[in-house]
Amino acid sequence: MGNPFSSLARRLVLLNLPVYLSLGLFLYFFTWHLLSQNLRKELAYRLELLARDLQTSMSNIYFDWQVTGLKQGFPENEVLFLARKEALETLQKKAREGHFLYFVTYQGKKLAGNVSSPEEIVTHSIEYKRFPLTPFYWQVLLGIPLKDYQKAFGKMKGYFWTALGVLVLLSSAFTYLFYLFWVRKPLNRVVKALEERRPLPYSGLREVDLLVQRVQEAMKREEELFRQVAFSEKMSALGVLAGGYAHEFNNLLQVVAGFLELAQLHIAKGQTEAALKALEGARQKAFQGAELSRKLLRLARKSPDYGKESHPLDLMVKNTIDALSTAFPKDIQVSFEAESEGLHVPLSEEEIQEIVSNLLLNAVDALRGCGKVQVTLSQKGEEVELKIEDSGPGIPPELRTRIFEPFFTTKEVGKGTGLGLYVVHQIVVSKGGRIEVGESPLGGACFRVLLPRVEPRPEKKEKKETPKSPVSKEKILIVDDEKEIRENLQAFLRFMELEASLASGAEEALEQLRKEPYGVLFLDLLMPKHDGFWLLEQLEAQNLKFPRKIILMTGYAGELSARIEKWKTRAEVSILKKPFSLKEVKEILGRKV
Template sequence: MSDTSRMDEAQLSDSMQQMNIRSVMCVPLKCKGEVRGVIYVDSIGLPGGFGKDDLQSLTGLGNTAAIAIENARLYSDLEKLVERRTAQLRKAQKNQQRLQKQLSHAQKMESLGRLAGGVAHNFRNILQAILGNAQFLQMTYSQDGQLQKITRAINESVAKGSDFIYSLLRFSRQEVEKEILPLDLKSVLDETYKIISNTFDKSIKIATKIEKPLPIKGDRLSLCQVFINLCDNARDSMPDGGELRIEAKKDKKAVVVTISDTGCGMDEETLKNIFDPFFTTKDVGEGTGLGLSITHGIIKEHKGKISVSSQPGKGTLFRVAFPVAEKYEQIKPESPQRIRHGKGEKILIVDDEPAVLEGLENMIKSIGYEVDSVSSGSQAIEHYKMHKPDVVLLDWKMPHMDGATCAKKIIENDPAARIVIISGYQETATSKIDAGLKKTIKGLILKPCKVEKLNKAILEALNS
């Protein structure tokens, strides 16, 4: 535009008129066929202010500027791409770390599961031998008050050992029988208080503030384990004494329990890991690192939540919340089973552990049965052919010939055989017995079993 004075004023902008712009030169900023912008140059008061040389110079400048702008845009896009790729890489690395952690956890749990199954079997056999002989003494010397007191203590210790196995199997994800029933959590907390008040050092003051009722649905044994674990941790954090507080209340949607202490507290790094399996701040030999992991797993199974707050030197507070049971009805405990003595029926016991055999023999003889025992499947088959016992109590896991094979061979010889499986393996009761054998055996008992349970199983087998 060489002279704006020759143009219609309507085509000129207000600024051009006010500034007396007489000539204008513009070149587009083009790159790859696309216009990226415009370079605008004007001349004030001088018509024909630009010539062809000026236009060529401006065009060259425009081309260079267009390339520079395009390069800047490409660089900006590249930066954004790098940022996105970096973010994706970081996310992938975090996912990989998370998956590696999950894999490590799964491998630990698998190893623990295998270990737990073997430990459970062996430990249950030991407990069965102890329980069998203790209950035999209890029944044989029923008038001896001192001996009754001792045997009751032994039986309670066996029950605690059995509870420990239960918790270990539960944590390792092996199937265990759960008894989810309506209950008042206050009774569980009262039981916890009774245990810790009798076992904790007197330098630890225990205070409670527990409302009632606290209606939830849960497994009493598991919940007791939760609160014992939390209280044990509180005690361990106060080696020189302190205060442990247990408080519980119900609001509209949840039953909330808090357990707090005045102990040494924890730093942020410890708080991040306290629910991880095998994590412990205790010295070697003083802790397994499983207590709080078990606790977390049980609470999760009960659809509850657990949180923790702590500061070094200022103690720790655990908060546990469970859903309120909408329809709550206290379940009355079953009355103790009465023992019905036998009339000399023949019972064959099969177990490869001599101590277990002796304990079971003593128990069953004391309630009126004639007892024989053998230590292998092959001996059991021969004995059955010769003596035809009324009931066979058969161990599941034995060397050379297991309980399943032995049971099938006995049933082949006598389809009317009454066989009760006794096992130290929890999974026997859930998945290891095939459907055909389940239909033919007369019962399954998990070790350690009290004389009342044995008596009931034998009676049911005899009446089948």
């Protein structure tokens, strides 16, 4: 049998039943007592009336026969006999009609009765009464049968229990209706909102609203915890790729160092053209390394708008594959084909990276250093399908239902957290999608991610920026904690016939800006103790004159537009990504290249 308390409605009804039954039993015994007392009084009164009626009837019969005897001249003995006979017949008739017991004695002997002895009346009567019938000198014992009383009272009990049963049914029905409209309906709205990932509605009931509040707090904690788990999983994945990235960076550094050493040798021999060619090769490889670091930082950054923006899936998938494939073994071929372009899904860039990186890294890991991974993007009706296939050993059917469970992994101890596919599954399901796993024509596993297609958000019209006015002989201040970067940029400016002052930190720059105004400020964003934004805040707080042009230098790959928006009203703000070239510096200063 199932648990009778598994339903809240059953609990309310069943918990109310003891109350109803206790109330019923109390009413039953209380009513029994009252009815018994009243009924016994009524029966005693009835017996009293019956005795008086018999006394009157017997007296009337006796005197009627005395008159008749005198008129007709009957002997006294005959008159007495006829009077007694009629009196007994009247008594018998009244006993039958009134359903009572009687026993008549005369001079201690039984004269008449519907029982065998007086004791029988005493034993089987609820009430009895002894009285004399004076005209005849009879002793009469009357009693009301107990069985008639029990029958009457049993009938009353039947009515009572029927009424109590109806009361219990009506109360249970009312309790269920209360549960249905005041408990179940509000809870169903909450459950539906949970299923649809909408804000939870309040019902007006204090208990339910308190539950909603606690659930919302738990959901916020769960969301934050999930973000931390997802980010941790991403960092774990990047840790796996660290060796591959380190190899690529070492290759680039080797080429840069080789070109620079060749340039030194060519200069020593007076071979200027060959030296310039070697230096150009080193410069190109340095910027190639900068692009590689941007890809890595793009993967590692933690977006503040996790799950809020929709992005074109083909571009995001391609960027993620490009960033990851750099660190893959050379014998692993990764191909990407987008059958439809410009498809939008309700995922942020970080969520797309999470899905693609986890599935792609699992596929590469399954290939054991050699094989093929094929990524396909297409539209299936109102859904967008992202399919990742590999030529590895595949996933056994008995494990396919478990691979999305948290902490489940088929990898060796220390080589997998068991959270990657769980994170992917949670992201996909939370957006109304689904993920399926099966066999690939390539021979390995095939993961199909199906997500609802959404319309792209209308692009915000960007404000037309005022043309950048070229920098001529304005005072320039360079702020960076790296000495080599300050001096390198200063040398660039000298080639442009511009002079610049230097500051090694935000506090030193603030002192110089207090002494004299500057027209152009090259400002590094990330510095020890105080960053570049601190310097701008101090200029505003101390009401100092802002430079006409502020150029923010950074190697950060994240989005900065939101943070610099407020400063655009105070100055002409631009961003110069590190590493930068002389050409980029000229462009940002509005000078001819």
